[in-house]
Amino acid sequence: MNAPFPRPGLLDIAAYQPGESTIPGKDRVIKIASNESPLGASPKVSEAVKGGLNKLHLYPEGPATQLRQALATAYGIEAERIQCSNGSEEMLHMLARSYAGPGDEVIYSQYGFLAYPIAIQIAGATAVVVPEKNLHADIDAILAAVTPKTKIVFLANPNNPTGTYLPDAEIRRLHAGLPKGVLLALDEAYAEYATAPDYTSGLELARSADNVVVSRTFSKIYGLAAVRVGWSYCPQNVIDVLIRVRCSFNVNALAQIAACAALADNAHTEAARAHNTLWLPKVSAALAAIGIPVVPSQGNFILAEFKDAADARAADAHLRSDGIIIRPVAGYGLPGYLRITIGTAEENEALISSLTAYKKA
Numbered sequence: 574m575n576a577p578f579p580r581p582g583l584l585d586i587a588a589y590q591p592g593e594s595t596i597p598g599k600d601r602v603i604k605i606a607s608n609e610s611p612l613g614a615s616p617k618v619s620e621a622v623k624g625g626l627n628k629l630h631l632y633p634e635g636p637a638t639q640l641r642q643a644l645a646t647a648y649g650i651e652a653e654r655i656q657c658s659n660g661s662e663e664m665l666h667m668l669a670r671s672y673a674g675p676g677d678e679v680i681y682s683q684y685g686f687l688a689y690p691i692a693i694q695i696a697g698a699t700a701v702v703v704p705e706k707n708l709h710a711d712i713d714a715i716l717a718a719v720t721p722k723t724k725i726v727f728l729a730n731p732n733n734p735t736g737t738y739l740p741d742a743e744i745r746r747l748h749a750g751l752p753k754g755v756l757l758a759l760d761e762a763y764a765e766y767a768t769a770p771d772y773t774s775g776l777e778l779a780r781s782a783d784n785v786v787v788s789r790t791f792s793k794i795y796g797l798a799a800v801r802v803g804w805s806y807c808p809q810n811v812i813d814v815l816i817r818v819r820c821s822f823n824v825n826a827l828a829q830i831a832a833c834a835a836l837a838d839n840a841h842t843e844a845a846r847a848h849n850t851l852w853l854p855k856v857s858a859a860l861a862a863i864g865i866p867v868v869p870s871q872g873n874f875i876l877a878e879f880k881d882a883a884d885a886r887a888a889d890a891h892l893r894s895d896g897i898i899i900r901p902v903a904g905y906g907l908p909g910y911l912r913i914t915i916g917t918a919e920e921n922e923a924l925i926s927s928l929t930a931y932k933k934a
């Protein structure tokens with residue numbers, strides 16, 4: 574009996590359950606479950622990655638200098654204040670590990686991304702979940718939950734899985750209300766899709782704040798979920814910590830090449846944005862028209878509301894029988910809802926006709 578003891582609390586963590594990508598007995602499936610881009614990556618990415626294949630024996634450039642420079646130019650920010658990561662999820666972990674530990678509290682909103690409590694628990698800190706109001710993060714409730722032990726507030730804007738967002742004024746009110754020394758970690762995985770006139774990226778707020786980090790990803794609009802690249806815009810004091818905490822070569826060489834190529838193809842990114850701007854309202858309206866209300870979304874997915882948990886499960890089963898995989902969100906505490914990614918035109922039409930048949934049955 575020599576089994577080692579893990580750190581206290583680790584076995585209490587509910588391991589992240591990724592969505593399925595196959596259905597037994599179905600050769601072909603439509604997977605509109607993980608908020609991936611229906612347009613895929615820019616064709617220029619595979620060309621660029623091929624160019625890196627003769628350098629597989631070399632370590633990547635650890636600080637991802639070229640990628641950070643390209644991001645700085647694309648987003649109008651300082652390269653020295655960018656940290657890259659193995660997907661933006663790794664960034665959440667780096668932040669949690671760097672700023673919170675046993676005895677500390679980290680706040681996140683009730684229907685926030687499931688990776689937050691996992692990252693918080695791995696760090697050994699206590700996750701403090703703040704109830705939402707009408708599927709929106711509640712700034713007053715978040716501020717009321719802050720204690721002297723609070724170290725970080727994680728907030729996604731727009732949020733997954735609700736698709737809801739907070740306007741700039743609310744984010745600034747949150748920031749203004751936080752005591753000194755609390756890190757505000759704004760997760761903007763879906764920012765590139767947001768079209769609401771009062772949505773503003775936290776990059777502006779972060780420019781002049783010494784306690785705001787904004788994280789972004791190449792997994793969504795850039796269509797690079799497989800290669801795992803995320804990044805964050807941080808104050809210098811946070812960069813000074815992250816460069817010490819990160820693994821030496823956390824973003825692999827092919828991923829750096831892929832991300833640079835994706836960033837350079839503006840036309841492809843614009844096409845992905847335009848596709849979403851066209852289809853998000855179309856799918857939302859089509860579902861509403863058949864009696865499935867949809868939470869207004871600023872992401873590349875919708876949260877569809879069913880009568881109750883049984884109705885949502887039955888709709889999911891019906892979709893699966895038609896070879897369509899969407900994301901049940903019971904694990905988020907939303908058993909009466911299904912989260913559906915905006916797909917290609919054909920995928921969206923297939924979704925609408927399957928749900929129409931479900932409602933008629």
Ligand code: PMP
Pocket residue numbers: 608659660661662663686729732733760762789790791792798801802803
């Ligand atoms: N934040 C949010 C809100 C997300 O929905 C996701 C992906 N589902 C991530 C972060 C992490 O994405 P990635 O690690 O692929 O960058």
